[in-house]
Amino acid sequence: MTRPDPEAGELIGAVARGDRAAFERLYRLSAPKLFAIALRILRDRGRAEEVLQEAFIRIWRSAASFDGALGGAGAWMTSIVRNAAIDALRRQPPPSISAYEDEDILASISDGSFERLDPAMAQTLHDCLGRLEETPRRLIVLAYCGGYSREELADAEGRPIGTIKTWLHRGLAALKTCLDGDE
Incomplete structure (x- = not known):
């Protein structure tokens, strides 16, 4: 999510209040771009799907900590996905x-x-x-x-x-x- 998206910021606010419909809308809005980021880092579709799921769980749990004044919703979610993908790479065993x-x-x-x-x-x-x-x-x-x-x-x-x-x-x-x- 490279461009500012005011809707995503509003949706994260609703997610912080436990709104499941807002979470579903946020997922539909941002999942394709976030999946592409995970796939680019991991180069494995299955692992990228797992990382995306893990990232959205983190987004759900930490939505209350999002502060739009510090940055955009897209950048915040991208950071979560990127960090989750890098963590997945680090957990990967060394090549045999x-x-x-x-x-x-x-x-x-x-x-x-x-x-x-x-x-x-x-x-x-x-x-x-x-x-x-x-x-x-x-x-x-x-x-x-x-x-x-x-x-x-x-x-x-x-x-x-x-x-x-x-x-x-x-x-x-x-x-x-x-x-x-x-x-």
């Missing part, structure tokens, strides 16, 4: 690196991007990845093909982020050297 199978590095990549490579280049990449030490190789594949952040990798490995950055940097440098044929 132990589930990584080292039998075929490129086969573990699910997006199919290597299927579009020239077969000779795919084989060269496969060979160069195979020459890397196991940990940097796994981290490179998880980070650049699996989409895991350095923070997620650090949590999963139980290592500082600086260590993960170093392993990725050195691994990528070795990979580049191999791909350039300088090895």
Whole structure:
């Protein structure tokens, strides 16, 4: 809810007095935009729906604390949804690196991007990845093909982020050297 909506502020006031019809109207008015915010943060429709429900429970319970003089109703509700979505992300377990199978590095990549490579280049990449030490190789594949952040990798490995950055940097440098044929 990016623009001021006086109706939403009035509805929150009615919700604070326990008006269920006002709560239903507030939900219909704001849920689509708030759901989009949760979905953008969580990238999972089911989890975004759960967060939206949790956020509206918070809105119902804390409507009396809303002060329109401090900001708009949309910004207040957006803040509740955003915080609920971030809390949901924090509760998420770290990625399972132990589930990584080292039998075929490129086969573990699910997006199919290597299927579009020239077969000779795919084989060269496969060979160069195979020459890397196991940990940097796994981290490179998880980070650049699996989409895991350095923070997620650090949590999963139980290592500082600086260590993960170093392993990725050195691994990528070795990979580049191999791909350039300088090895």
